[in-house]
Amino acid sequence: GAGVSQSPSNKVTEKGKDVELRCDPISGHTALYWYRQSLGQGLEFLIYFQGNSAPDKSGLPSDRFSAERTGGSVSTLTIQRTQQEDSAVYLCASSSAGFTQYFGPGTRLTVL
Amino acid sequence: ELKVEQNPLFLSMQEGKNYTIYCNYSTTSDRLYWYRQDPGKSLESLFVLLSNGAVKQEGRLMASLDTKARLSTLHITAAVHDLSATYFCAGLYSGAGSYQLTFGKGTKLSVIP
DSSP states (O other), X not given: OOOOEEEOSEEEEOTTOOXXXXXXXXXXXXXXXXXXXXXXXXXXXXXXXXXXXXXXXXTOOSTTEEEEESTTSOEEEEEOSOOGGGOEEEXXXXXXXXXXXXXXXXXXXXXX | OOOEEEEOSEEEEETTOOEEEEEEESSOOSEEXXXXXXXXXXXXXXXXXXXXXXXXXXXXXXXXXXXXXXXXXXXXXXXXXXXXXXXXXXXXEEETXXXXXXXXXXXXXXXXO
């Protein structure tokens, strides 16, 4: 079946602009995660959604980052007033709760 | 807070040789995962280890878990070039209903003829 999909695959933006990254999880997976991968910090957890429960936002690095998940499926990660240190690959994953997380191809964000 | 350390970070090995990648974690982790990442690609799940003494094998790769030592190993047998990739171990932290993966820094494996 279809895996996790993310769009866009690449995004180049100017410092100070807002960006939205999209994730479509595997159908039927109730849990959705966002991670960030950068050379300096490795792979970092950002946020976790499970069904209709309140999300775990403990990994978001600043209040410029936010995410929502509509209808228990598609998720959007929004970064406001982007900074150069936000440049990274943003990975989305989905799973049945607590089980193996399957990752999407990622969105490579470059902030100029 | 769960911390995960992998070593080595870089590994260059000849085809046909055996080697082991080590993954230490700092506190109790519910599960231990191994992922593979090819350059420019996403993460591919290899193994999930659930309990002490668990051993999983797929082809030339074998993963094991020792929860008392807080150690997982990924053993490579008779390496081939196709195994060249970056390998990550990750511990699952489940607290307050959240499930976060904490990753090691990865081991970049290069298998040379």
